[in-house]
Amino acid sequence: MDYENHRIYGMSVASVYVHYVTKAERKGRTRDEVDEVxxxxxxxxxxxxxxxxxDKTPFQDFFDNAPRLxxxxSLIKGVICGVRLEEIDHPLxxxxxxxxxxxxxxxxxxPMAKILRS
Structure with missing residues (x-):
């Protein structure tokens, strides 16, 4: 995949965040938990x-300006959207x-402790 031209980079985090919250709430979790992760x-x-x-910050800026990734x-493993996380070379x-x-x-x-790799 040509990650340099991937359209998600310019998308705002807010435009996807609402879907994160909806997904979590449908399964009995909360917005606060989405915020926590x-x-x-x-x-x-x-x-x-x-x-x-x-501010509808784009993903690129959201991660570039993150206070402390x-x-x-790197302990997060598995497959998301059909792609194994360990095989994604592009940092963003x-x-x-x-x-x-x-x-x-x-x-x-x-459990939250496992999600946060505690």
Missing amino acids: TRWLTGYSQQQLEQALA NPSR MRDIRYLDKLVDELAKGR
């Missing part, structure tokens, strides 16, 4: 996350898919 991954505070969503994110696409995977695990009912 997002903050764990990126190092954003709740206020910074809410501002990025309000969690070094334990890998981080986007890490977030997808965290929300997926949340929606599947996995």
Whole structure:
């Protein structure tokens, strides 16, 4: 896949976030839990996350400006959208898919301690 021209980079996090929340809530999880996994991954505070969503920050900027990408994110393994995370070479696409995977695990009912690799 040509990751350099992938259209998701310019999409706002907010435009996808609403789907993350819907997916989680359909499975009995909460928006707060979606926020928690997002903050764990990126190092954003709740206020910074809410501002990025309000500003419709593109994924590229969201991850480029993340206060502290969690070094334990490399422990996130598996397949998301038909692609094995360990095989994604492009750093931004890998981080986007890490977030997808965290929300997926949340929606599947996995305990928060396991999702956050505690």
